Amino acid sequence: MAKKGTGQTKNPRTGKYVKIDRDKGRIISTKKSPGPYKNVPVIRKKKD
Amino acid sequence: MIFYNHDREVITDFISYFPKTCFIMTQLGLPLPEKLKTIREDLCEELNKRGFSELDANSSIKGRDFLSKIWRQVLGVPLGIAIVTEEMKMSTISNIFYEVGVLNALGKETIVIKSKEFSIPSDFIRTEYIEYDGDFKEKINKFLDEIDELADHYDLMGDELEANPVLTIDYFKRAYLLNGNATYFKKVKDLMNKETFDSQTRFGIKNFLATEKRLKKKELKK
Numbered sequence: 036m037a038k039k040g041t042g043q044t045k046n047p048r049t050g051k052y053v054k055i056d057r058d059k060g061r062i063i064s065t066k067k068s069p070g071p072y073k074n075v076p077v078i079r080k081k082k083d
Numbered sequence: 084m085i086f087y088n089h090d091r092e093v094i095t096d097f098i099s100y101f102p103k104t105c106f107i108m109t110q111l112g113l114p115l116p117e118k119l120k121t122i123r124e125d126l127c128e129e130l131n132k133r134g135f136s137e138l139d140a141n142s143s144i145k146g147r148d149f150l151s152k153i154w155r156q157v158l159g160v161p162l163g164i165a166i167v168t169e170e171m172k173m174s175t176i177s178n179i180f181y182e183v184g185v186l187n188a189l190g191k192e193t194i195v196i197k198s199k200e201f202s203i204p205s206d207f208i209r210t211e212y213i214e215y216d217g218d219f220k221e222k223i224n225k226f227l228d229e230i231d232e233l234a235d236h237y238d239l240m241g242d243e244l245e246a247n248p249v250l251t252i253d254y255f256k257r258a259y260l261l262n263g264n265a266t267y268f269k270k271v272k273d274l275m276n277k278e279t280f281d282s283q284t285r286f287g288i289k290n291f292l293a294t295e296k297r298l299k300k301k302e303l304k305k
Contacts, residue, residue, distance in 0.1 A: 060247025
């Protein structure tokens with residue numbers, strides 16, 4: 036099933052959050068300041 | 084998925100990928116400084132414990148010129164580690180930092196290990212480095228932990244960006260290079276069969292999938 040909407044995830048090497056558009060399959064931006072983007076759900080890996 | 088060689092021409096033959104392999108950038112010509120020998124030994128011990136192999140510009144001779152060989156090795160690995168000490172010549176240090184730049188530009192992970200007395204050139208102040216001291220093993224393992232987490236991050240990005248299969252495959256390829264998990268071959272094969280790609284992209288995907296065969300052959304030879 037296709038993943039929907041905008042989400043964000045933290046790059047563990049840079050410590051920066053990456054915002055992605057899952058509908059279009061593109062990276063929107065990388066947050067320059069510390070912490071996550073406001074009002075954007077954080078995507079976490081589902082444990083198998 | 085277009086890569087260029089050091090002469091700025093497009094690479095049109097297959098690149099050999101080396102999963103869980105670290106490209107070491109340091110002085111290779113003899114005599115090696117004593118500090119370098121110690122650092123490299125300790126580094127390799129920790130890399131081996133984590134299942135990483137090491138590769139350097141002396142690792143294989145294939146008749147290509149030196150820079151061409153380094154370029155292709157760099158394209159095939161997920162990360163590079165530079166080792167610099169104050170005992171090295173400026174020309175050697177310049178070569179090492181040139182290679183760090185090449186790896187960074189190609190999206191590879193890098194870190195510099197430096198002796199306590201070595202001063203980082205001003206243009207590389209923002210480059211991440213580890214100082215070789217009594218806590219070295221702890222520090223290098225922290226870096227390698229981050230590399231493991233990065234593979235998970237790439238895996239997640241690949242899954243989440245499935246609306247753009249070219250990006251998904253690229254993230255899966257990078258995850259594979261970092262963690263060596265062969266299940267990515269099936270994932271990429273399934274995507275290749277399901278989606279439509281232009282011929283250049285298909286070539287890049289086939290290049291990645293050829294890694295599975297090459298590694299199986301290598302295993303059989305052992």
